[in-house]
Amino acid sequence: MPITTLAATAAHIDACAAVLAEGFADDPVMSSIWPDQNRRYRALPRYFAASLRHFHLPGGGVQIATDQHDHIGGVATWDPPGQWEQPFSRTLCAIPGLFPALRARTPAALAIRRTLDEHHPHTPRHWYLANIATPASHRGQGYAARLITDRLAGAPDTAAYLVCTREENIRFYERFGFTMSATFNLPVAAKPPMWAMIREP
Structure with a gap:
């Protein structure tokens, strides 16, 4: 099955959000x-x-992978080198969209965000894979793998970083050269473990 990858635009936001959700x-x-x-x-x-x-x-x-019918089979949200820390002005603009989703859960979201940021590497410059997902209809068909390999191939001299949120996915990322750099827990009662992973240039 042919897979095409391309940069997402504003026209893809709703479809990408549905896949990520x-x-x-x-x-x-x-x-x-x-x-x-x-x-x-x-x-x-x-x-x-x-x-x-x-x-x-x-x-x-933001990259999407589509099938031969232009249906989205995968979405990857990468932050380019030097851009993973969001400026206050951008956060301010996002509040009207984020608050209706978070509401009373805003303090929990901020605490989790702080923990993730505390473990984020500040050097070297790197691509940050914030999220990657495929819809159930396209899972196991190589869409996520294609999104990762395309990004890494396009930046062979730049490191990449991600946080793996499920232990069973660690081996998937290791296939692309990512290695464990740290483990930590989220600041909630259940304290779910997270696995920080780096791919060196």
């Missing part, structure tokens, strides 16, 4: 922000749409 519906990070499943499922499309619009698309690192 499906892929992260039961992710440990999102479950820590929204413990209530029904509330989480309702909030995620709006949350990802606001994140894409205000944080990731402006950097130009």
Whole structure:
């Protein structure tokens, strides 16, 4: 099955948000922000749409993988080198989109964000894979792998970083040269473990 990768635009936001919401519906990070499943499922499309619009698309690192019918089979949100820390002005613009999704869960989201940022490498300059997901209809067909290999091939002299949120996915990222750099826990009652992974140039 042919796979095409291309840069996402504003026209792709809703479709990309739907794919990410499906892929992260039961992710440990999102479950820590929204413990209530029904509330989480309702909030995620709006949350990802606001994140894409205000944080990731402006950097130009959002990639999609499509099938022969132009259906989206995968979405990867990469922050380019030097752009993973979002400026206050951009965060301010995102609040009207993020707050309706977060509401009372805003303090939990901020605490989790701080923990993730504390473990984020500040050097060397690197691409940051913030999120990657495929819809159920396209899983296991190479869409996520293609999105990763295309980005890494396009930046062979630049490091890459991600946080793996599920232990069973560690081997998947190791296939692309990522290695464990640290482990830590999120600041919630369940303390789910996270695995920071680096791919050197």
